[in-house]
Amino acid sequence: MPVAVEDVLAGNRLALARLLSQIENDTAEGRQILNELFPHSGQAALIGVTGAPGTGKSSLVNQIAYHYRHPADGRQPKRVAVVAVDPSSPFSGGAVLGDRIRMHSLSGDPDVFIRSMASRGSLGGLARATAGLVQAFDAAGFEIILIETVGAGQAEVEIARLAHTTLVVEAPGLGDDVQAIKAGILEIADILVVNKADRPGVEQTERALRGMLQLAHPGKRQYHHGRLISAPEPEEKPLNEPEWVPPIQRTVATEGNGVSELLALIDQHRDYLKQTGELARREAARLTAEVDLLVEAGLVDRWRRGLANGWYQEVLARVMNREISPRQAAAKLTASKREEG
Amino acid sequence: MSQEKIRVIVAKPGLDGHDRGAKVVARALRDAGMEVIYTGLRQTPEMIAEAALQEDVDAVGLSVLSGAHMALVPRILELLKANGQDKVGVFIGGIIPDEDIPRLAEMGVAGVYGPGTRTDDIVQDIQKFAGQKS
Numbered sequence: 001m002p003v004a005v006e007d008v009l010a011g012n013r014l015a016l017a018r019l020l021s022q023i024e025n026d027t028a029e030g031r032q033i034l035n036e037l038f039p040h041s042g043q044a045a046l047i048g049v050t051g052a053p054g055t056g057k058s059s060l061v062n063q064i065a066y067h068y069r070h071p072a073d074g075r076q077p078k079r080v081a082v083v084a085v086d087p088s089s090p091f092s093g094g095a096v097l098g099d100r101i102r103m104h105s106l107s108g109d110p111d112v113f114i115r116s117m118a119s120r121g122s123l124g125g126l127a128r129a130t131a132g133l134v135q136a137f138d139a140a141g142f143e144i145i146l147i148e149t150v151g152a153g154q155a156e157v158e159i160a161r162l163a164h165t166t167l168v169v170e171a172p173g174l175g176d177d178v179q180a181i182k183a184g185i186l187e188i189a190d191i192l193v194v195n196k197a198d199r200p201g202v203e204q205t206e207r208a209l210r211g212m213l214q215l216a217h218p219g220k221r222q223y224h225h226g227r228l229i230s231a232p233e234p235e236e237k238p239l240n241e242p243e244w245v246p247p248i249q250r251t252v253a254t255e256g257n258g259v260s261e262l263l264a265l266i267d268q269h270r271d272y273l274k275q276t277g278e279l280a281r282r283e284a285a286r287l288t289a290e291v292d293l294l295v296e297a298g299l300v301d302r303w304r305r306g307l308a309n310g311w312y313q314e315v316l317a318r319v320m321n322r323e324i325s326p327r328q329a330a331a332k333l334t335a336s337k338r339e340e341g
Numbered sequence: 342m343s344q345e346k347i348r349v350i351v352a353k354p355g356l357d358g359h360d361r362g363a364k365v366v367a368r369a370l371r372d373a374g375m376e377v378i379y380t381g382l383r384q385t386p387e388m389i390a391e392a393a394l395q396e397d398v399d400a401v402g403l404s405v406l407s408g409a410h411m412a413l414v415p416r417i418l419e420l421l422k423a424n425g426q427d428k429v430g431v432f433i434g435g436i437i438p439d440e441d442i443p444r445l446a447e448m449g450v451a452g453v454y455g456p457g458t459r460t461d462d463i464v465q466d467i468q469k470f471a472g473q474k475s
Contacts, residue, residue, distance in 0.1 A: 013395070014424060014425045014426070017394055017397040025345045025346075089372070092371060092372045093374045094377070095376045095377065096367050096368065096371045096379050097378045097379065098379045098381075100378060100380050101380060101381035104381075104388070107388045108387060108388070116396060118346070118376045120346075
């Protein structure tokens with residue numbers, strides 16, 4: 001059954017659910033509807049939640065969503081979407097997606113929409129279609145979109161490119177302070193959360209994180225997206241702009257302790273992003289990367305279709321025979337004219 | 342590159358607390374290349390139907406050991422239908438007396454699996470069902 005754009009925009013949950021599948025399966029229909037929805041997107045606050053397995057990401061996402069639905073200070077409840085990514089099996093391609101287990105307190109609320117996603121072979125903590133799902137939720141009027149990553153470990157930096165505010169969740173008793181100065185996951189944190197803060201060792205964990213922040217205060221964020229096309233350098237940040245130093249918040253997600261304070265920090269970070277123009281810069285970097293990726297895929301596709309029959313296999317065979325190097329082979333294959341020899 | 346996966350919810354409605362069977366089935370479906378949304382214990386029919394809607398699943402697998410299946414299953418079928426998901430297959434595992442099986446089939450349950458069922462049989466039935474659906 002085809003999905004109607006109007007139904008998605010009008011808040012029809014079945015239409016939205018079906019659209020999300022179309023996007024995940026990268027169908028022509030899904031791509032078409034996303035094109036039509038794109039002008040409606042760009043309103044939502046995108047909040048990423050990452051961290052090692054077992055730090056309590058799902059429980060925390062549950063609490064954050066719950067607090068946005070039931071604000072303590074009498075503010076308007078927000079419509080919340082959750083995209084929770086879990087790994088696909090590299091062998092069978094199947095997956096067991098278990099993030100919903102921790103999100104029971106959100107059930108029965110029509111203004112919450114939780115979608116589990118398998119990573120489908122993608123590395124970096126998100127699935128290839130995660131950005132598309134987020135765009136669909138955004139266009140469908142969800143004001144807060146929580147994105148929970150796979151949680152595999154130190155290389156999950158994709159989330160920083162997608163989210164406006166990235167929470168890195170740590171828990172007591174998981175590694176020493178050398179973990180904290182390694183590149184990658186801690187560098188992307190806008191807010192550090194020490195969850196399970198009722199457990200022993202919480203002081204050491206917090207001290208290690210604080211030490212890391214002083215040791216390696218993150219400089220200006222440059223996106224190394226390593227794409228085919230080099231994006232124009234973003235404008236230099238004026239020197240008098242305040243720097244955001246990632247705050248550390250303790251939480252006990254199973255009890256909800258510290259979550260109101262965490263929400264206040266998320267709001268503060270969003271205000272900071274808006275006031276300094278960083279929000280626009282991040283959006284620009286993200287959309288540039290997305291366009292680059294699509295251009296790259298399009299070019300490769302066109303190149304593949306333009307290849308003479310058998311030419312690719314022929315060149316490849318010469319590489320196998322150690323006649324030419326992979327680099328020479330690539331030069332031959334991408335040359336505008338087919339040269340013999 | 343379009344790559345469709347069969348999506349299945351595995352849930353335990355009602356109050357009994359034994360989820361080993363559900364986990365074994367979830368794992369078997371995963372190993373068959375399906376995406377299994379595991380929602381855990383003590384789910385109400387409303388929670389299961391809501392999850393089935395949000396996750397846009399092809400099938401719902403229910404594990405019931407408490408004997409409450411004749412109360413829970415019709416309610417779940419009713420809610421799925423109300424949500425426009427009448428094409429979703431409902432499969433039941435657990436302790437289901439023989440005399441209930443025809444009645445469940447009449448309600449529209451696609452398969453009932455008692456103790457000793459081979460997981461391969463469940464996998465094949467769901468694959469067959471999902472293939473027929475579209």
